[in-house]
Amino acid sequence: MRFFESEEELQEKLRDFITAHKSRLGLVSLEAPLISNLPVWSNIALIRQYHQNMSWHEAKITIDRLLHRMGMDSIAEKRNPSLTKEERFYAMLLRAAMVRDAVVVLDKPFSILTNLRDGHFLMHILHKVDDLIAEAHIFDYSWAKERYGVTADAED
Amino acid sequence: MIRVTHLMIIRTLSPPFPTVCESIMISAIEQIGRVTLRTSSSVGSTLSFAARVFLRMFERRSYNSASRMVLINQIYFTSVQILPLFLFVAVIFGAMVNGMVFQLIKKIGQTDYLGRLLMGFVVMEISPFVTVLLIALRSSSAINAEIAVMKVNRELSTLEIFNIDLIDYLFVPRVLNGILSMVFLSSLFSLVVLSIGLFVSSVIFGTSVDAYIDTLLRSASLLDMIIVWFKCAAFGFFITLIPIILGMNASQELTSIPVAVLNGMVKVFSAIIIIEVLSSIVRFI
Amino acid sequence: MQKIELKVGLFVTITLLLIMASIGYVAYKKDMFSKVYTYTLSSKTGENLTEGMPVVFWGFNIGRVSSLELIDQGVLIQIKIPERHNRVIRSNSKFVLDKPLFGASRIVVETDNLNAPPLSPKTVSEISVSNDINEMIKRALPIVDKADRIMANVEQVTEKLADPGGDVNRILKNTETVTANLADPKGDVNRILKNAEALTARFAKKESVLEMAVGNTESVKSVHEALANVRDITVRIDKILAKADSITGKTGEEIYGPDGVLPLVRDILRDLVAKLTKIDTTLDNINKVSAEAVDSTKDLKVLRSELDAAITAIGNLAEELNRKIPFKAKPEIKLP
Numbered sequence: 001m002r003f004f005e006s007e008e009e010l011q012e013k014l015r016d017f018i019t020a021h022k023s024r025l026g027l028v029s030l031e032a033p034l035i036s037n038l039p040v041w042s043n044i045a046l047i048r049q050y051h052q053n054m055s056w057h058e059a060k061i062t063i064d065r066l067l068h069r070m071g072m073d074s075i076a077e078k079r080n081p082s083l084t085k086e087e088r089f090y091a092m093l094l095r096a097a098m099v100r101d102a103v104v105v106l107d108k109p110f111s112i113l114t115n116l117r118d119g120h121f122l123m124h125i126l127h128k129v130d131d132l133i134a135e136a137h138i139f140d141y142s143w144a145k146e147r148y149g150v151t152a153d154a155e156d
Numbered sequence: 157m158i159r160v161t162h163l164m165i166i167r168t169l170s171p172p173f174p175t176v177c178e179s180i181m182i183s184a185i186e187q188i189g190r191v192t193l194r195t196s197s198s199v200g201s202t203l204s205f206a207a208r209v210f211l212r213m214f215e216r217r218s219y220n221s222a223s224r225m226v227l228i229n230q231i232y233f234t235s236v237q238i239l240p241l242f243l244f245v246a247v248i249f250g251a252m253v254n255g256m257v258f259q260l261i262k263k264i265g266q267t268d269y270l271g272r273l274l275m276g277f278v279v280m281e282i283s284p285f286v287t288v289l290l291i292a293l294r295s296s297s298a299i300n301a302e303i304a305v306m307k308v309n310r311e312l313s314t315l316e317i318f319n320i321d322l323i324d325y326l327f328v329p330r331v332l333n334g335i336l337s338m339v340f341l342s343s344l345f346s347l348v349v350l351s352i353g354l355f356v357s358s359v360i361f362g363t364s365v366d367a368y369i370d371t372l373l374r375s376a377s378l379l380d381m382i383i384v385w386f387k388c389a390a391f392g393f394f395i396t397l398i399p400i401i402l403g404m405n406a407s408q409e410l411t412s413i414p415v416a417v418l419n420g421m422v423k424v425f426s427a428i429i430i431i432e433v434l435s436s437i438v439r440f441i
Numbered sequence: 442m443q444k445i446e447l448k449v450g451l452f453v454t455i456t457l458l459l460i461m462a463s464i465g466y467v468a469y470k471k472d473m474f475s476k477v478y479t480y481t482l483s484s485k486t487g488e489n490l491t492e493g494m495p496v497v498f499w500g501f502n503i504g505r506v507s508s509l510e511l512i513d514q515g516v517l518i519q520i521k522i523p524e525r526h527n528r529v530i531r532s533n534s535k536f537v538l539d540k541p542l543f544g545a546s547r548i549v550v551e552t553d554n555l556n557a558p559p560l561s562p563k564t565v566s567e568i569s570v571s572n573d574i575n576e577m578i579k580r581a582l583p584i585v586d587k588a589d590r591i592m593a594n595v596e597q598v599t600e601k602l603a604d605p606g607g608d609v610n611r612i613l614k615n616t617e618t619v620t621a622n623l624a625d626p627k628g629d630v631n632r633i634l635k636n637a638e639a640l641t642a643r644f645a646k647k648e649s650v651l652e653m654a655v656g657n658t659e660s661v662k663s664v665h666e667a668l669a670n671v672r673d674i675t676v677r678i679d680k681i682l683a684k685a686d687s688i689t690g691k692t693g694e695e696i697y698g699p700d701g702v703l704p705l706v707r708d709i710l711r712d713l714v715a716k717l718t719k720i721d722t723t724l725d726n727i728n729k730v731s732a733e734a735v736d737s738t739k740d741l742k743v744l745r746s747e748l749d750a751a752i753t754a755i756g757n758l759a760e761e762l763n764r765k766i767p768f769k770a771k772p773e774i775k776l777p
């Protein structure tokens with residue numbers, strides 16, 4: 001976890017991080033929304049279809065299985081505007097996890113999940129995709145530390 | 157005395173008439189220069205982007221699973237969904253054009269010109285033109301709006317963040333779809349119109365099927381067919397590429413979407429006219 | 442997605458099949474798949490020769506000119522003949538560059554014996570030229586002059602007939618010769634008449650062909666009217682000669698002698714038949730009309746006016762003869 005005092009600082013550090021991990025980056029951020037004219041499964045499958053040339057049929061099976069694992073079978077055919085905040089977050093996280101050896105970056109996750117009180121839910125779903133990702137990084141403001149249950153300034 | 161001084165000052169301050177004319181002329185010339193530079197720069201950047209997309213069409217990596225899926229979807233929305241309407245238009249148009257052509261031929265007694273009229277006018281000119289208008293009205297505007305919306309929603313930057321090349325994933329499938337749809341639909345249009353001609357000639361004018369086909373064959377040339385396919389391909393390429401470019405030019409504001417679509421459609425129409433004229437010149441040469 | 446794939450697949454497959462079938466059909470009909478034989482012809486000039494011009498045999502397109510090459514001796518012409526038409530190109534084939542009155546030039550293949558050995562592709566045959574338009578106009582122009590000459594002859598005849606103290610005795614001596622000529626079915630006069638009738642009948646049948654080819658009803662009507670005039674005049678001259686036949690015994694050398702009226706009439710009829718033959722050739726060429734029919738309609742109009750002039754002159758002559766030759770009008774002329 002990385003916490004920053006100001007928006008500018010956060011953005012600068014995030015940019016640097018993205019540049020450093022460009023090839024393996026899986027960003028979960030409002031700055032990287034889902035593609036609105038694709039269903040959720042297609043948004044997630046896109047990464048493997050494009051980078052690994054996985055056939056759409058195979059990709060569909062993989063994504064359906066993952067959504068089932070997350071308990072989100074119902075959102076497979078939904079599109080971005082009709083998703084709830086939680087569903088959208090799941091979809092974005094799964095998409096990020098599709099990158100090979102993914103370095104997942106959660107950019108201010110509470111700005112996506114505005115209804116969350118603390119970070120337990122985040123930890124819970126990150127555990128669910130643990131096998132799919134290599135690293136997970138959270139970028140947020142320092143005043144949100146408490147929501148993650150973090151007391152120290154250092155990264156976790 | 158005071159008044160006279162004041163007038164003198166005014167006379168001294170206001171520039172003489174020839175100087176005003178000169179400055180107007182210079183600003184007009186500057187304006188012409190600005191417009192010329194802007195237009196040539198716009199045409200230049202469009203052509204350079206067109207060249208990039210065109211070259212990428214021949215790269216294997218442009219045809220990954222994701223791009224293929226986009227291509228299939230695009231063909232479905234551009235060609236298959238429009239097919240019933242398209243065939244209906246082709247039948248109506250075919251009946252109308254054939255009726256007119258046969259009446260005219262009968263009136264002036266130039267039966268030898270039937271094949272030339274049907275092949276040279278209907279197949280070479282009318283079919284591609286009607287097809288390009290239908291596709292431009294339906295798909296070009298959709299592509300323009302889609303890309304502009306993606307730009308405004310930052311979806312294009314999402315793709316870039318995930319290392320998805322926009323040309324490979326978004327542009328090549330759309331442009332290729334434009335080319336294929338134009339060639340296929342235009343050919344279908346020609347076949348439908350010629351079939352209607354067969355019907356009109358045999359049922360209404362009592363011409364034998366063999367005579368009709370023979371007349372068409374005498375005027376048919378494979379070179380002409382190749383030219384018309386190139387023309388269709390050029391139409392398809394530009395009526396999808398221009399909306400993409402204009403869609404990309406949209407800003408982050410929602411209000412820029414209709415502006416992008418409007419500009420895109422005007423440029424698409426200009427491109428259609430330019431290609432039509434160029435192809436006529438090529439045929440004439 | 443599967444449904445979309447299926448629909449798109451069906452659309453692409455069916456459309457591609459239709460396109461390929463169309464191309465294949467056109468290519469097959471244009472002999473693109475069959476073996477093509479190339480022959481070389483030579484010509485002293487490249488005038489009226491173009492790449493792609495048709496090669497015709499018995500009115501059918503059997504091939505086309507594929508290339509033209511300028512050499513020191515003239516022009517080398519390569520023609521391509523598909524295998525299925527190659528049987529008409531024999532060693533005795535003649536190649537004629539035909540520039541019809543109507544339509545574009547073409548190379549006409551004339552093969553008398555289709556069983557002759559095939560023409561070797563290495564042989565360079567010389568092409569002969571037949572330019573109908575120029576020849577027709579060239580031939581039509583003197584018609585008016587000839588008609589003037591005819592009228593002068595008529596005047597001469599009239600003068601001779603008007604002279605009662607002329608060479609009547611000389612005429613009478615030659616009567617037998619003349620009568621024999623007229624009586625002979627193979628004689629000049631009878632042959633001329635037969636030809637004239639046959640031609641007139643043939644002209645009468647040509648209207649539909651003309652109309653199809655020219656596509657100009659007015660021009661066709663004009664030609665047809667002209668032909669009808671020819672027919673009338675022929676009938677009238679025929680009648681005159683019938684009169685002559687009936688009075689052969691009663692006419693003299695003034696009429697039948699070497700410088701008399703009848704040889705003049707015979708000359709005139711020969712002229713007429715020659716003209717009719719030329720017109721007939723022209724009309725035959727109309728069958729070969731191609732796309733340039735509209736331009737050639739002008740030629741048809743020129744031809745028609747020339748024809749009118751000739752017909753008027755000959756018609757006047759017939760009237761004159763009918764009026765002035767003293768056949769039955771002077772039965773008092775006695776044989777010696």
